[in-house]
Amino acid sequence: MRNHLLTLATVGLVTLGLYLLTQMDGTSGLLSALRLIFIWGIAAISLNLINGQLGILSLGHHGFMLVGGYVTALLMLPEKERRPFRTRLLSDWARDNLDLDKWLRGLGLDFIANSIDLKFIVALFIAGLAAALLGVLVGAPSLRLKGDYLAIVTFGFGEIIRLLPNAPEVAAFTNGPLGIKGIPGDAGTIWWTFFAFLFVLWFFTRLKFSSYGRAFEGIREDEIAAEAMGVNLAYHKVLAFTISAFFAGVAGGLYASYLQSVDTQTFNFFVTFFLLVAISLGGLGSITGAVIGTAVVVLVRNYGGFLEQPYPAWVGYLSGALLMLGAFAFSAYIRKARRLRPVIETKHYIFGAIGLALLLVTVFFRNEPWMTQTVQFFGMRKILLAVILILIMIYRREGVMGRAEFSWKLIFGPREDIPTEEQRKQDAWLSNPELNPGASETKEDNDVSA
DSSP states (O other): HHHHHHHHHHHHHHHHHHHHHHHSOOOOHHHHHHHHHHHHHHHHHHHHIIIIIIIOOOHHHHHHHHHHHHHHHHHHHHHHHHHTTHHHHHHHHHHHHHHHHHHHHHTTTTHHOHHHHHHHHHHHHHHHHEEEEEHHHHHHTTTOOOOHHHHHHHHHHHHHHHHHHGGHHHHHHHHHGGGGEOOOOSSOOHHHHHHHHHHHHHHHHHTSSHHHHHHHHHHHOOOOOOOHHTTTHHHHHHHHHHHHHHHHHHHHHHHHHHHHHOOOOTTTHHHHHHHHHHHHHTTTTHHHHHHHHHHHHHHHHHHGGGGOOEEEEHHHHHHHHHHHHHHHHHHHHHHHHHTTTSSSSSSHHHHHHHHHHHHHHHHHHHHHHHHEEOOOTHHHHHHHHHHHHHHHHOOOTOOOOOOOOOTHHHHHHOOOOOOOOOHHHHOHHHHHHHHTTTHHHHHHHHHHHO
């Protein structure tokens, strides 16, 4: 009860904080970053189900997100925005069958059709179902493959899905390389992304600690042992792909509504790369770790623009020197903390020597013309994320959280359960003198008191 109350109180405080931020001026950048954390968090948690909990390397998550984004855009797009890129052959069919308002009013759900928020929820659900169907198609033929072969197949499926909207047969619906623009900005506000994120956290937490979640972890540890214990490998693998693809489609729909547009470049392979960095940084198999890693990735991408600004060349040399010296010190600390010998290896001395050399060059040649000229490096945010991933793989492969999850016990410690008097009477060993010698003395004291 204590943990449930603390969780509800935390959700209430976060909701209140979001409300206050929406009422303040000058917080649009922070709200945008939080909205991206919620959206990418949903995608990272869904990918973590396959890569972390099931133990299968999947590289096609961007394809599922693209399907969700396009389906949501087609269902939410107003008719005046949808009509121009229809071909004459398919325009009548599309107008009659891709009109979500017509579906809802035909079912007598006018109150949903009249509300853009409720209609957006229906569109997200349909987008998730479309992505889940593709998840089944991708997961079923991939069951016989393992390791790198499975990763290559999922990457191939993801790229096929990403390039499919450019095909002439499909371009009549997707507008080809130009994509779809004009998605209503009133749909998918920060509140819908926030509550969708909370639902995903609740759902995947329950799933992880259910019998299905234990079956997924058993497959990850040893498929032969899991199958020997009665786990249906094919069923659980396809189920994991389906669930992951469904929520990836939901995340894609939310992201398309955030951008108010979608095209084939919106969900390229870098999307999957960023998600892999997030779950690897936070910890494979940890939902909490996926959220932490997503927050780091989004903050670096949103607020790391200063890394790509023009600076004098000596700033780059000084930064390289500090990085090398930091790597030298960090390596020495890690090896000492883990009681590894020797404490510092030869390659670590090389890091230190290069860092010291760069530092000396910066100090003695700072005023030289080749040190004061302006230099600008583009793509440093992606490079920084790649470096973070490399360091995680070298020094802490399990990630920040490993496979652990956040628990209130980490803050308040374990709570001892004190049995009631009725529970004490029901415990046979407490009243058995042979098992509990103090029981007879307690009984005699009670008789004397009476």
